[in-house]
Amino acid sequence: MNTAPSLTTPALPADWRDFYALTKPRVMSLVIFTGLCGLLAAPGSINPVIGFTAILCIALGAGGAATLNQWWEADLDAGMKRTAGRPIPGGRMKPTDARDFGIALSVGSVLIMGLAVGWLTASILLVSIIYYAVIYTIWLKPRTPQNIVIGGGAGAFPPMIGWVAVTGDITLMPVLLFAIIFMWTPPHFWALALFIKSDYAKVGIPMMPVVRGQASTRRQILAYSVLLVPVAAAPWFIGGTGAIYGVTALVLSLAFLALSVPVATRISADGDAMKPEKRLFAFSIIYLFALFAALVVDRVAAHQGFVT
Amino acid sequence: MTPEEQTEYRRRQKSRNLVMGAVLVFFAILFYAITIVRIGD
Numbered sequence: 001m002n003t004a005p006s007l008t009t010p011a012l013p014a015d016w017r018d019f020y021a022l023t024k025p026r027v028m029s030l031v032i033f034t035g036l037c038g039l040l041a042a043p044g045s046i047n048p049v050i051g052f053t054a055i056l057c058i059a060l061g062a063g064g065a066a067t068l069n070q071w072w073e074a075d076l077d078a079g080m081k082r083t084a085g086r087p088i089p090g091g092r093m094k095p096t097d098a099r100d101f102g103i104a105l106s107v108g109s110v111l112i113m114g115l116a117v118g119w120l121t122a123s124i125l126l127v128s129i130i131y132y133a134v135i136y137t138i139w140l141k142p143r144t145p146q147n148i149v150i151g152g153g154a155g156a157f158p159p160m161i162g163w164v165a166v167t168g169d170i171t172l173m174p175v176l177l178f179a180i181i182f183m184w185t186p187p188h189f190w191a192l193a194l195f196i197k198s199d200y201a202k203v204g205i206p207m208m209p210v211v212r213g214q215a216s217t218r219r220q221i222l223a224y225s226v227l228l229v230p231v232a233a234a235p236w237f238i239g240g241t242g243a244i245y246g247v248t249a250l251v252l253s254l255a256f257l258a259l260s261v262p263v264a265t266r267i268s269a270d271g272d273a274m275k276p277e278k279r280l281f282a283f284s285i286i287y288l289f290a291l292f293a294a295l296v297v298d299r300v301a302a303h304q305g306f307v308t
Numbered sequence: 309m310t311p312e313e314q315t316e317y318r319r320r321q322k323s324r325n326l327v328m329g330a331v332l333v334f335f336a337i338l339f340y341a342i343t344i345v346r347i348g349d
Contacts, residue, residue: 012313013320016327049341056338116342 018087023063031062031158037292038162041299046166054165057113061125064105068133071098079203121165128157145211152185173240183228187221188284195274222264229253245298
């Protein structure tokens with residue numbers, strides 16, 4: 001009788017917290033917030049149970065996409081200090097377990113969304129997952145320094161999905177919400193990339209400041225900040241919101257632009273404190289939260305008849 | 309497996325089972341609620 005030799009001691013089953021960490025909970029909080037704002041700002045009403053399910057599915061889908069991203073990039077993550085401790089490169093989980101978990105979350109979220117909320121909403125959720133996990137992660141991120149612009153598209157889906165969950169159709173408003181986050185992401189991320197020393201170059205991911213240089217990156221930050229002003233105010237101009245949102249959007253976007261001008265018009269040397277870049281990055285986060293909160297406040301005020 | 313590994317194995321298995329159980333109960337309640345809501349449509 002010949003028994004198969006045991007190769008190694010059986011690996012321990014991964015801790016459930018490592019599965020949770022794969023879903024990138026901190027990114028998910030922004031996804032939930034913007035998705036919820038899209039849902040609350042949309043005209044019409046939605047049953048609270050169905051609305052909750054829609055947000056849950058957006059979160060589960062984002063978690064699935066984030067998991068598949070880490071499954072695919074495990075070897076890259078292993079080579080970078082910031083990400084070397086993630087569950088797969090940290091050796092705490094089998095890559096195939098992560099892959100299966102990611103697929104289960106993605107498929108499950110789309111099916112539940114379809115059955116409980118609607119198949120149009122589920123279709124957009126599916127597109128957003130494929131967009132992030134395949135088009136961005138597998139295809140374009142390692143190939144172009146415009147990867148952040150493309151990745152921003154993935155983050156732009158949640159408010160659109162939340163909106164469509166209520167209305168059941170794609171109108172100009174959800175598309176504009178998509179466009180706002182799309183324009184916001186490059187200056188937000190590149191401001192961070194300018195002052196954080198990352199080791200993306202080491203693993204072959206082409207980040208803008210490394211590939212095109214900081215002068216070009218700074219110019220592009222300004223370009224997107226300029227574009228953000230009309231795009232953020234557009235929901236007001238087309239009559240989709242009232243003046244509460246419109247004025248807030250204009251003030252916030254002009255402040256964003258004002259903060260990006262000093263970033264765009266200078267060149268930093270080694271040892272620079274990077275004050276303008278840090279200020280722009282910090283404000284960009286406040287900007288997005290305040291803008292989407294204003295969208296909801298505007299809608300509630302109009303609905304309650306505070307303003308006409 | 310050493311006894312320590314055995315204990316750790318059991319501990320992780322148990323916590324995973326608990327989380328999985330909680331998730332299943334949550335979804336059972338959610339699907340029940342969704343069904344009730346959609347029947348009224």
